[in-house]
Each structure stands twice: as structure tokens, then as C-alpha cells.
Amino acid sequence: MLLKRxxxxxxxxxxxxxxxxxxxxxxxxxxEEVATDTLxxxxxxxxxxxxxxxxxxxxxxxxxxxVVGYEKSGLLRVVKVGSIDDRVLVxxxxxxxxxxxxxxxxxxxxxxxxxxxRTKAININNLYIxxxxxxxxxxxxxxxxxxxxxxxxxxxxxxxxCLIGKAFDNRAGCAILAELLKEDFDLELNAVFTxxxxxxxxxxxxxxxxxHPDVALVIEATAAADVVGSKEAAHVTKLGDGPALTLMDxxxxxxxxxxxxxxxxxxxxxxxxxYRRLTTAGTDAGIISQTHTGILSAVISVPCRYIHSPASxxxxxxxxxxxxxxxxxxxxxxxxxxxLEGTA
Numbered sequence: 001m002l003l004k005r006x007x008x009x010x011x012x013x014x015x016x017x018x019x020x021x022x023x024x025x026x027x028x029x030x031x032e033e034v035a036t037d038t039l040x041x042x043x044x045x046x047x048x049x050x051x052x053x054x055x056x057x058x059x060x061x062x063x064x065x066x067v068v069g070y071e072k073s074g075l076l077r078v079v080k081v082g083s084i085d086d087r088v089l090v091x092x093x094x095x096x097x098x099x100x101x102x103x104x105x106x107x108x109x110x111x112x113x114x115x116x117x118r119t120k121a122i123n124i125n126n127l128y129i130x131x132x133x134x135x136x137x138x139x140x141x142x143x144x145x146x147x148x149x150x151x152x153x154x155x156x157x158x159x160x161x162c163l164i165g166k167a168f169d170n171r172a173g174c175a176i177l178a179e180l181l182k183e184d185f186d187l188e189l190n191a192v193f194t195x196x197x198x199x200x201x202x203x204x205x206x207x208x209x210x211x212h213p214d215v216a217l218v219i220e221a222t223a224a225a226d227v228v229g230s231k232e233a234a235h236v237t238k239l240g241d242g243p244a245l246t247l248m249d250x251x252x253x254x255x256x257x258x259x260x261x262x263x264x265x266x267x268x269x270x271x272x273x274x275y276r277r278l279t280t281a282g283t284d285a286g287i288i289s290q291t292h293t294g295i296l297s298a299v300i301s302v303p304c305r306y307i308h309s310p311a312s313x314x315x316x317x318x319x320x321x322x323x324x325x326x327x328x329x330x331x332x333x334x335x336x337x338x339x340l341e342g343t344a
Contacts, residue, residue: 006022006171042193046181056189071128090127091106215340220299222244243322245301
């Protein structure tokens with residue numbers, strides 16, 4: 001299953017090569033053109049020269065860690081790459097660098113902590129990675145400063161058609177985009193797997209400027225907070241309730257005709273859908289929609305519990321319905337379902 005392989009691949013922001021290679025091997029035969037830019041974005045083009053020109057985007061990168069130094073004992077000092085809750089880090093197994101050196105995120109043992117320390121999340125500055133060596137010299141032979149670390153997790157099925165694993169933000173979107181690329185649409189399809197979304201939407205800005213599409217669809221994963229202790233209004237999305245449409249976040253507001261197109265397409269195809277009830281954070285649409293004179297953009301997301309952690313959960317029905325919805329939106333655009341006057 002491509003989604004599982006993508007989830008298990010290492011691809012911290014700025015180090016997406018393993019994911020990029022996997023996608024190139026899987027998808028090159030389906031494209032008319034394949035390219036990679038200087039920043040590392042991966043482009044597949046089909047239907048070149050048709051109108052409209054549509055850019056469909058999913059970011060390859062995941063949150064992770066970077067090694068920044070050593071202790072004399074051989075323990076590694078690290079910083080976070082992207083937004084990770086310090087509370088999910090302690091005692092997690094990680095893989096470091098190209099050699100996937102195994103390690104564990106360690107901290108002072110609980111029985112050595114002072115009472116006030118036990119009531120707080122341990123800050124990343126007080127954590128380290130233990131790779132099982134006894135000196136800095138031994139550590140330096142295995143791991144270099146600048147090496148990336150990712151959670152070492154095997155994706156597995158669970159419960160009512162769910163999948164548990166890491167990096168579903170946004171390998172769930174990458175797997176959907178991969179499936180769409182295997183199909184044919186009556187438009188120019190530019191499938192772009194972007195880099196460095198988790199550290200500032202960097203890849204998408206370069207890609208949007210380069211392609212200058214008529215319209216862009218961003219396929220994402222978003223938080224599902226439908227758990228104990230969270231009031232219904234704060235659930236953001238619910239697992240099993242279908243793909244989520246973003247109306248507004250900290251970087252983007254959805255144009256009304258985009259909202260109408262997505263809703264009407266979902267209803268026409270009898271696809272359950274929901275609105276993302278959170279106005280913070282951002283996606284690649286934030287930079288894409290502001291490129292050139294503005295690009296008409298939409299964000300469709302797979303709900304994901306425990307996002308940015310080593311044990312996220314998605315519902316595979318949501319994933320399939322997101323694929324169905326984006327496919328339907330592409331067909332609607334090809335049939336003239338959007339007013340694109342004034343665009344390139």
C-alpha cells in the first residue's frame with residue numbers, strides 16, 4: 001500500500017529525498033514530464049497545453065528533529081524542525097540520518113525529577129537522543145551535526161478501517177495526489193509534491209510562481225480533535241465524517257465560488273464532507289493564493305487525530321472520500337465549473 005510506504009519513509013522538512021525518490025519510482029510512467037526544482041519540489045505534468053491549467057499540491061515533508069551537538073557522554077542534542085508538542089517526544093524511538101541510526105529520545109528519570117518538574121512538559125532543551133554509545137567520539141562516527149531525525153514507526157491498521165502511523169500530515173495527501181496522477185482529466189494537470197511546508201510554506205511559493213496555474217487544489221491532513229476533554233465546537237474535524245473544506249486559516253480565506261464548487265461537488269457525488277472549524281495554522285494555499293496577481297485556491301483535508309506525533313490516526317473511508325471529492329472537483333473544473341476570467 002503506497003500510503004503505508006509513504007508514512008514510513010523519512011522526510012523531515014529540508015530532507016525530503018527519500019519521499020521524492022519513492023514517488024518518482026511510483027509515478028514517472030504516468031506523466032508526460034517530470035522535474036525537480038532547486039528547492040526540491042517534485043513536478044509531474046499531464047495534458048500539457050490543455051486549458052485550464054490546474055496545480056494540485058501535497059507537501060512531502062514531515063515534522064522531525066535535527067542534531068545540533070554532542071555531550072561528552074555520546075548523547076545527542078537536537079532541535080525541532082516544525083511544530084511538535086514537547087509532550088509527545090520523551091521515550092520515542094527515532095531514526096537518524098541517511099543510515100537510519102536508531103536512537104531513543106531521553107530525559108532525566110522521573111524518580112530523579114523534582115516535584116515541580118513532574119508537573120510540566122519537558123522542554124526540548126532538556127531532552128537528548130541516546131544512540132547507545134559511551135563517548136562523543138563514538139557518536140561522531142555514526143551521526144553528524146545537521147543530520148535529521150524522524151520517528152521510527154511502522155504504519156498499521158486498527159479498529160474500524162483506521163490506520164495508525166506517523167507523517168499522515170501530509171503523506172495522506174501525497175498518496176491521494178499519486179492516485180489522481182494515474183487518471184486522465186480534460187485539463188492540464190500539474191501534480192506538485194512540495195517541500196518545507198512545515199517550516200513556512202516555502203516550496204509551494206516557488207512552485208506556484210513557476211507554474212502560474214489558473215487554479216490550485218491543496219490536498220492536506222488536518223487536526224481531528226474529537227476526543228475526551230474537547231468540546232464539540234473545538235473538534236476542528238471528526239474522524240469518519242469525510243473530507244474537510246477549509247474556509248479560513250491564519251494564511252488564507254477561501255473564495256466563495258471555491259466553497260460553492262466543493263460543496264456542490266460533494267453533494268452531487270453523495271460524498272460526506274465537513275468544514276474545518278479552526279482558523280489558526282496554515283497550508284500551502286496561504287502562499288499559492290497570493291502568488292502573481294493571486295491564484296484561485298482550495299484546501300481539502302483528511303481528518304487526522306494526534307497530528308504531528310509518532311502515532312497519528314486517520315480513517316481510510318475519509319481518505320477514500322477525499323480522493324473521490326478531489327477527483328470530482330477536477331472533473332467539474334474541466335467542465336467549466338469555475339469562473340476563471342482574468343486568470344492566466
